[in-house]
Amino acid sequence: MEPRRRGILIILSSPSGAGKSTLARRLMEWDPEIRFSVSATTRAPRPGEREGREYFFRSRAEFAEMVERGEMLEHAEVFGHLYGSPRAPVEQAIAAGHDVLFDIDWQGGQQIRNSALAEDVVSIFVLPPSIRELERRLSTRGQDTPEVIAVRMQKSYDEISHWAEYDYVLINDDIDRATEETRAIVTAERLKRSRQVGLVDLVRRLSAEFKEMKDDLGT
Ligand code: ADP
Ligand code: 5GP
Numbered sequence: 001m002e003p004r005r006r007g008i009l010i011i012l013s014s015p016s017g018a019g020k021s022t023l024a025r026r027l028m029e030w031d032p033e034i035r036f037s038v039s040a041t042t043r044a045p046r047p048g049e050r051e052g053r054e055y056f057f058r059s060r061a062e063f064a065e066m067v068e069r070g071e072m073l074e075h076a077e078v079f080g081h082l083y084g085s086p087r088a089p090v091e092q093a094i095a096a097g098h099d100v101l102f103d104i105d106w107q108g109g110q111q112i113r114n115s116a117l118a119e120d121v122v123s124i125f126v127l128p129p130s131i132r133e134l135e136r137r138l139s140t141r142g143q144d145t146p147e148v149i150a151v152r153m154q155k156s157y158d159e160i161s162h163w164a165e166y167d168y169v170l171i172n173d174d175i176d177r178a179t180e181e182t183r184a185i186v187t188a189e190r191l192k193r194s195r196q197v198g199l200v201d202l203v204r205r206l207s208a209e210f211k212e213m214k215d216d217l218g219t
Contacts (some may be wrong), residue, residue: 004097004196004197004198005097005190005195005196005197005198006097006120006194006195006196006197007093007094007097007098007099007100007120008099008100008120008121008122008186008189008190008195009090009094009099009100009102009112009117009120009121009122010027010034010099010100010101010102010122010123010124010186011102011104011108011109011112011113011121011122011123011124011166012024012101012102012103012104012124012126013104013105013106013108013109013123013124013125013126013159013162013166014125014126014127014128014159014172015128015134015152015155015156015157015159015160016079016138016152016155016156016159017128017134017135017137017138017141017152017156018126018127018128018134018137018172019126019128019137019172019175019178020103020126021103022175023126023170023172023175023178023179023182024036024101024103026175026179026182027101027179027182027183027186028101030179030183031099031186033098033099034098034099034100034101034186035089035093035098035099035100035101036100036101036103037085037086037089037090037100037101037102037103037104038052038053038054038055038056038086038089039055039056039083039084039085039086039102039103039104040055040056040057040058040063040066040072040082040083040084040085040086041055041056041057041058041063041081041082041083041084042057042058042059042060042063042081042082042083043055043057043079043081043083044057045057046143046144047143048143056086060082063075063082063084066084066086067084070087071086071087071088072084072085072086072087073085073086073087073090073111073112073115073117074104074107074108074111074112074115075108075111076104076105076107076108076111078105078107079148079151079152079155080151083104083105083108084108085102085104085108085112090117094117094120099186099190105159106159106162106165109123109162109165109166110162110165113165119194121167122167122168122185122186122189123165123166123167123168124166124167124168124169124170124182124185125162125163125165125166125168125169125170126169126170126171126172126178127160127163127169127170127171127172128171128172129171129172129173131153131156131157134153134156135149135153138152138153168185170182
């Protein structure tokens with residue numbers, strides 16, 4: 001039997017347009033067992049975004065009620081809108097032994113790192129190769145108005161300035177390499193001894209088996 005393992009909370013942050021959503025999608029294609037934490041937001045849906053898939057789209061009043069009822073694991077205002085991670089799906093996923101992926105900003109990252117779940121957090125910051133390329137990506141994504149892009153570019157360095165609070169930092173120059181690096185981080189973090197809670201049982205069995213076989217070994 002495979003030893004059981006504690007789930008990890010993978011936090012991806014970056015300035016808008018650096019490639020978190022792309023990396024998140026590729027990570028979940030690689031391992032469909034990873035659960036995406038679908039955030040609630042007060043911003044309007046972009047073309048193609050679906051309720052409950054990319055976000056839960058809520059009014060400010062509905063969002064405030066969720067916060068009041070203690071339903072948010074973390075929440076913050078980003079680019080003039082409220083964003084938050086609903087607590088229940090995360091707790092259910094962890095209890096079932098799944099890893100959970102968050103696409104959230106530095107404020108959310110800080111709140112989860114300072115919560116009771118801190119030990120399970122693996123945080124990754126994604127840097128763009130240049131500010132010019134960041135702007136090019138936001139423009140060619142073609143989903144935001146020039147005004148929205150301008151606000152995001154203005155705030156890009158605020159987000160970048162938190163890079164050193166993260167466990168890992170990737171430069172998303174080549175998306176295939178950045179994807180490979182993200183997978184490598186997740187693979188290594190899953191193998192951490194502290195997360196392999198079933199190892200003690202396995203080693204106990206190996207020990208018993210070793211004692212049984214000892215006299216016949218190496219002869
Ligand atoms: P974020 O979620 O961080 O806002 P996205 O994942 O939406 O960013 O990426 C922004 C745009 O840049 C998208 O159009 C995406 O296809 C593109 N993109 C992502 N990574 C790269 C890369 N390494 N090289 C070129 N374009 C990229
Ligand atoms: P977007 O509007 O481009 O989907 O997201 C804007 C920013 O909000 C991104 O930096 C994204 O990571 C962040 N964000 C999305 N969901 C959450 C959330 O639940 N909590 C926090 N703190 N930030 C979020």
